[in-house]
Amino acid sequence: MKTFVTGGTGFVGSAVIRRLLADGHTVRALVRTGSSTRMLDGLPVERVDGDLSDASVLQKAMAGCEWVFHVAALYANWGYAWEEFHQSNVEGTRRALEAASRSGVKRIVHTSSIASLGIPRDGTPGTEETPVTLKDMLSDYKRSKFLAEEVVRGFVTQGLPAVIVNPAAPVGVGDHKPTQTGKMIVDFLNGKMPAYVDTGLTIVDVDDVADGHLLAMEKGKVGERYILGGENLTLKQALDLLSEVSGRPEVRARIPRAVALGWAYVDTGLARLNPKHIPAATPDAVRVSSKKEYFSSAKAMRELGYTYIPARDALRKAVEWYRANGYAP
Numbered sequence: 001m002k003t004f005v006t007g008g009t010g011f012v013g014s015a016v017i018r019r020l021l022a023d024g025h026t027v028r029a030l031v032r033t034g035s036s037t038r039m040l041d042g043l044p045v046e047r048v049d050g051d052l053s054d055a056s057v058l059q060k061a062m063a064g065c066e067w068v069f070h071v072a073a074l075y076a077n078w079g080y081a082w083e084e085f086h087q088s089n090v091e092g093t094r095r096a097l098e099a100a101s102r103s104g105v106k107r108i109v110h111t112s113s114i115a116s117l118g119i120p121r122d123g124t125p126g127t128e129e130t131p132v133t134l135k136d137m138l139s140d141y142k143r144s145k146f147l148a149e150e151v152v153r154g155f156v157t158q159g160l161p162a163v164i165v166n167p168a169a170p171v172g173v174g175d176h177k178p179t180q181t182g183k184m185i186v187d188f189l190n191g192k193m194p195a196y197v198d199t200g201l202t203i204v205d206v207d208d209v210a211d212g213h214l215l216a217m218e219k220g221k222v223g224e225r226y227i228l229g230g231e232n233l234t235l236k237q238a239l240d241l242l243s244e245v246s247g248r249p250e251v252r253a254r255i256p257r258a259v260a261l262g263w264a265y266v267d268t269g270l271a272r273l274n275p276k277h278i279p280a281a282t283p284d285a286v287r288v289s290s291k292k293e294y295f296s297s298a299k300a301m302r303e304l305g306y307t308y309i310p311a312r313d314a315l316r317k318a319v320e321w322y323r324a325n326g327y328a329p
Contacts, residue, residue, distance in 0.1 A: 001025050001026065001066050001067060002025070002026045002027075002028065002064055002065045002066060002067075003020055003025050003026065003027055003028070003065055003066070003067040003068070003069065004027075004028045004029075004030070004061055004062050004065040004067070004068045004069070004105075005017055005020070005027060005028070005029045005030070005068075005069045005071060006029075006030045006052065006058075006068075006069070006070050006071055006072035006096060007030070007070075007071035007072030007073065007111070008027075008029030008030065008031070008040060008045070008071070009029070009031055009032070009035045009036060009037055009039060009040060010039075010071065010072070010177075011039075011170065011174050011175045011176070011177070011178075011179060011182075011206060012071055012111060012167060012170060012206060012209055012210070013029075013069075013071035013072065013111075014039035014040060014174050015170075015172075015173070015174060015206045015207055015209065015210035016069055016071060016210045016213050016214075017029060017040070017043065017045060018043070018207075018210065019207070019210040019211060019213070019214055020214070021043060021044065021045075023214070025067075026046075027043075027044075027045045027046065028045070028046040028047075028048060028061060028065060029045050029046070029047055029048065030048050030050055030051070030052075030057075030058070030061060030072065031047045031048065031049055031050075032050070032051040032072075033049065033051070036176065038176060039174045039176065048060075048061040051092075052072060052088060052091075052092030052093075052095055052096060053087070053092070053095070054095075055095045055098065055099060058095060058096055058099035059099040059102055059103055061099075062099055062100060062103035062105055063103055065103070065105055066105060066106045066107070067105065067106065067107050067108075067109075067217055068096070068100050068105050068107070068108045068109070069108075069109050069111070069213060069217070070093065070096045070097070070100075070108060070109070070110045070111060071111040071213075072088075072092065072096075073088065073089050073092075073111070073113075073144075073145070073148075074088035074089055074141070074144070075141060075179070076141065077139070077141070077180060077279075077281075077282050077284075077285055078268070078271060078278060078279055078282055079278070080140070081140075082140045082143075082144075085140045085141055085143070085144040086144055086147075088144070089141075089144035089145060089147075089148050090144055090147045090148050090151060093110065093148040093151050093152065094151050097110075097151065097152065097155045097160060097162065100160065100162075101155065101158075101160055106161065107161050107162075107163070107217055108160065108161065108162040108163070109162070109163050109164075109165060109213055109216050109217045109220070110148070110149075110152045110162055110163070110164050110165070111165055111167065111213070112145055112148065112149050112152075112164050112165065112166045112225065113145045113166055113167060114126070114166050114167065114168050114169075114202065114227065114229070114293065114295050115137075115139075115141060115142040115145050115146075116132075116137070116142065116145040116146040116148075116149055116166065117130060117132060117166060117227070117295065118130035118131050118132030118136065119132075119291045119292075119293060119294075123292060123294070124294070125202075125232060125294040125295050125296040126227075126293075126294065126295045126296070127227070127295070127296050127298070127299065128166070128224075128225050128226065128227060128299055132146075134146055134147070138284050138287055138288050139282075139284045139285070139288070149164060149225070152164055153223065156222060156223040161222045162222065162223070163216045163217065163220035163221070163222060163223075163224060163225075163226070164224070164225035164226070165212060165213055165216045165220075165225065165226050165227075165228050165300075166225055166226065166227045166228065166295075167204065167209045167212070167228045167229075168201070168202035168203070168204045168209075168227065168228065168229035168230060168295055168297075169181040169201045169202055169203055169204065169293075170204050170205070170206040170209045171185065171203060171204070171205065171206065171314050171315060171317070171318040172205045172206040172207060172314055172317045172318050172321065173206065173207065173317060173318075173321045174206065174321070175206070175318065175321070175322075176325070178322075178327070180285075181201070181203075182318070182322075184238075185242060185315070185318050185319065185322060186322055186327050186328055188239060188242050188246075188248065188251070189242075189246060189248060189319065189322060189323070189327070189328030189329075190328050190329075191248070193239070193251055194251065194253060195251060195253035195254060195255045196235045196236055196239055196251055196253070196254055196255065197235065197254070197255050197257055197260050197286070197289050198234070198235070198236075198254060198257070199234070199235050199289035199291075199292055199293075200232060200233060200234045200235060200292030200293060200294055201232075201233065201235065201238065201292075201293050201294075202229040202230055202231070202232050202233075202293065202294055202295045203230050203231055203233055203238060203311040203314055203315065204228065204229050204230030204231075204308055204311075204314060205230065205308065205309050205313070205314035205317060207317075208228070208230065208306075208307070208308040208309060208314075209228045211306070211307075212226065212228035212300060212304065212306050213228075215300070215304040215305060215306055216228075216300075216304060219303065219304045219305070220303070220304060221303070224303075226297075226299055226300040226303070226304060226306070227295050227296065227297050227299065227300060228297060228300055228306065229295045229296070229297040229308070230297070230308040230309075230311055230314065231308075231310065231311035232292075232294040232295070233311055234292065236251075236254075238311070238315070239251045241311060241312050241315050242315055242319065244312070245312060245315055245316040245319055246319045257286065257289070260281065260286050260289075261283060261286045261287070263281075264279065264280075264281045264282055264283045264285070264286045265283055267279035267280055267281065268282055268283065
């Protein structure tokens with residue numbers, strides 16, 4: 001089956017492509033000018049030059065394709081304005097789905113994020129049905145992903161066969177930028193993480209996320225969304241697992257959130273003075289950390305047959321990849 005993938009040069013997108021190829025699919029991928037293609041090099045993938053701003057390129061690229069995975073998104077915590085997030089994640093999604101509608105593809109999977117979901121106040125894991133509003137989104141990235149899902153649901157009401165997936169915090173092979181979670185791992189391996197804050201996250205192997213994408217394409221209900229997560233861990237627990245699988249010393253010091261917030265303001269101030277400096281955390285990121293971002297994959301497991309490997313194994317794969325690729329000794 002011929003399949004079109006946006007965001008194929010990225011972390012999740014390249015994992016989806018590897019999974020598609022393993023199943024014998026013919027893959028066509030959108031490649032934005034200037035993007036690193038290291039995760040596509042050597043793979044039998046037809047590359048289409050362009051980006052989400054060009055509707056005509058998108059429609060031509062989808063011609064003859066039965067499936068579309070819209071994975072591309074601007075994901076960053078610093079260095080971009082709201083309009084850039086809006087154009088890429090909201091309007092880019094709109095153009096991709098318009099092209100899919102005109103091309104007559106059979107199914108579309110839209111990659112969203114747990115960033116667009118609600119977090120229960122009682123500390124229990126969030127689900128696809130946890131109440132949430134746009135006002136709850138504490139960063140431009142979160143707001144853009146929330147609005148992108150609304151765009152998808154609008155197209156579904158018009159008859160487009162789209163399914164939404166919400167990956168948690170993926171780790172593993174191919175996180176070459178790296179993501180925020182990947183940077184935490186790299187910093188730990190390089191001895192640059194002397195302390196932690198009291199927060200929590202849902203760790204999942206990126207290959208399990210890729211499997212979830214294909215399951216959503218094959219079995220997902222049109223208009224529904226599915227959390228693709230793994231184990232819910234405190235940051236301390238995640239760091240302790242990293243210590244076990246890497247042989248690096250444990251991180252024992254805990255930073256009060258007020259101190260972390262103060263430093264985030266200082267660090268972002270330094271970044272405004274020096275464009276080359278990337279802050280370790282923004283004030284918004286510290287505020288988000290006040291809630292443990294735990295999520296349940298029960299719906300995907302029940303309806304799609306989704307499974308995930310233990311966090312320990314996922315983190316071990318990430319450590320091995322980062323070391324093999326020169327990110328850490």
